[in-house]
Structure formats: structure tokens, C-alpha cells
Amino acid sequence: MHAQTIDYSALKYGTKENSMASGYFVHPATIAVKNHAYVVTMDLKTAKKLTSWPVRVLSVDGHAPENVRKVKDGAGNSHVYYSFTTTNLKRNINAKLAINVPDVYKAKHNITFRFKTNSLPALGSKATTQTTRTQRTTQGKAASASSVKPAATTASQEAASSSQASSKAKAKSAAAATSSTSSQPASQSSKTSRDSQQASASDQVPQQKTHWGGLIGGVAAIVLLVGGGSWWYFGKH
Structure with missing residues (x-):
């Protein structure tokens, strides 16, 4: 002073x-x-x-x-x-x-x-000094806010990326489940169709065997009948 x-x-x-x-x-x-x-x-x-x-x-x-x-x-x-x-x-x-x-x-x-x-x-003016201090304080806060803002933005981006990754994972799981569900009926349908065909074939084969057996049995009966008749006929004479 x-x-x-x-x-x-x-x-x-x-x-x-x-x-x-x-x-x-x-x-x-x-x-x-x-x-x-x-x-x-x-x-x-x-x-x-x-x-x-x-x-x-x-x-x-x-x-x-x-x-x-x-x-x-x-x-x-x-x-x-x-x-x-x-x-x-x-x-x-x-x-x-x-x-x-x-x-x-x-x-x-x-x-x-x-x-x-x-x-x-x-x-020196107190008002000027106060204004200068206020400006410095404002600038300091702005600098602090600018330094914090990217961090907040990064955190938001990371959160968004995590959310997107989670959504993609959920979508993949849903797609896998849908694919599994859609493929399962097809395989079951194919299996059912094959079983049905096999069942139909098994049903038809015994009928064919029974039919041929009947025919063969009929033929044998006719032969025996004819043959027996012939033997009877020839035996009588």
C-alpha cells in the first residue's frame, strides 16, 4: 500500500x-x-x-x-x-x-x-473485480462441464451399445427358438408321414399275403379236389 x-x-x-x-x-x-x-x-x-x-x-x-x-x-x-x-x-x-x-x-x-x-x-472497481471473478468462475464451470460432458456421452454410448447388444442377443435367441420350433414340426411331419406310409405298407402287405395265401389255398383245394376226383374216378374204373 x-x-x-x-x-x-x-x-x-x-x-x-x-x-x-x-x-x-x-x-x-x-x-x-x-x-x-x-x-x-x-x-x-x-x-x-x-x-x-x-x-x-x-x-x-x-x-x-x-x-x-x-x-x-x-x-x-x-x-x-x-x-x-x-x-x-x-x-x-x-x-x-x-x-x-x-x-x-x-x-x-x-x-x-x-x-x-x-x-x-x-x-479499482469492485464491480469490475466481481465481474472478472464471475467470468472466471463461469469459464471454470464451463471447462469443467465440457470435460464431464464427453464422459457422460461415452457412458450413454456404452449404455446404448450394451442395450443394442442385449437386443441383438434377444433377437438371436428368438430367431433360434423360432427356427427350432419351425424345424421341429417339419421333422415330426416327415416322421409322421414315413410312419403313416410304413403303417399303410404294413397294413397292405398282410392283406396281400392273406390274398395270395387264399388264392394258393384255393388252388390247392381245387387241385386236391380235382386230383381226388380223378383218383376216385380212375379208381372206380
Whole structure:
């Protein structure tokens, strides 16, 4: 935090007139930029004859003073160093003082400071910083999402491939079952046809045997009859 200087005026509260207490304030003040804000340090000096530190700063810009230090210089004068933090010095900065000079004067006074902002150091914008952080965060999330997305896509593709493989396996099983079912009746039908033909043949063969046997038996009977008759006939004669 590199400090620079800035001049200012100590005015009657809410006016453009110099305050009677303006002689207490040392010029210029110092200013530095910290955490995107101005830190202004002022020196309130009172003479040795007014006793030690007769003037105190109760508040500045609505807040208690920061980094308060009390120091005596070589001449015995009292110095009260204090700071305040703000992001806007182009407006009036109000303060409240307590003055206590024993047996002389005791009171509280408001005072207004007006700073000369022509040569203010650059102040980074919180909004810009926040926007930059948001952009970085968004870019980081986008990069993370892009790195995760292919994995998710790969997983989906693998799941789809697995599903397709399962479907193909099921289709093959179904086809095999259908083929087996369709081939089984054909073989059974062929077997049934052959059995039927064999049955028909077996039914017909005995009939043919019985028929020829009958014929042969008939022929034998005729021969015996004729032969017997002939023998009887020839025996009679």
C-alpha cells in the first residue's frame, strides 16, 4: 500500500466556510488504496500550552476513527493520527470532535472536510473485480462441464451399445427358438408321414399275403379236389 498526499479543507459543518478548528489539522493528509477503497490518514495537532491531546475525534464519515495513534513531537505538541476508509472522496466527509481545554473550553463540534480530488490515485472497481471473478468462475464451470460432458456421452454410448447388444442377443435367441420350433414340426411331419406310409405298407402287405395265401389255398383245394376226383374216378374204373 503506497501512500500519496491529498489536500483538503476543514469547514464549518455543512458550509463552505473555514472552521475555527481548521488550525488543528495538518496539511496535506496521506491517502492510499487498499482493498479497492481509499484509506485517508489525518494528523490533528494541538499546541503544548493547550495540555496533552485536548481534541479527540469521536467519529468520521459515520464510523469510529481507525488506526488511532497519539504522539508527542520534540516541542511537546500533541499529535493524534487517525484514518478512515471510503470509496468516494468527491463528497463532503463529516466528523465529530470533542474539545476539552481544562478551565478554558469544553464542547463537542461537528466539522466538514472537503478533499481536492484532482490527483486521486486510481481506484479499482469492485464491480469490475466481481465481474472478472464471475467470468472466471463461469469459464471454470464451463471447462469443467465440457470435460464431464464427453464422459457422460461415452457412458450413454456404452449404455446404448450394451442395450443394442442385449437386443441383438434377444433377437438371436428368438430367431433360434423360432427356427427350432419351425424345424421341429417339419421333422415330426416327415416322421409322421414315413410312419403313416410304413403303417399303410404294413397294413397292405398282410392283406396281400392273406390274398395270395387264399388264392394258393384255393388252388390247392381245387387241385386236391380235382386230383381226388380223378383218383376216385380212375379208381372206380
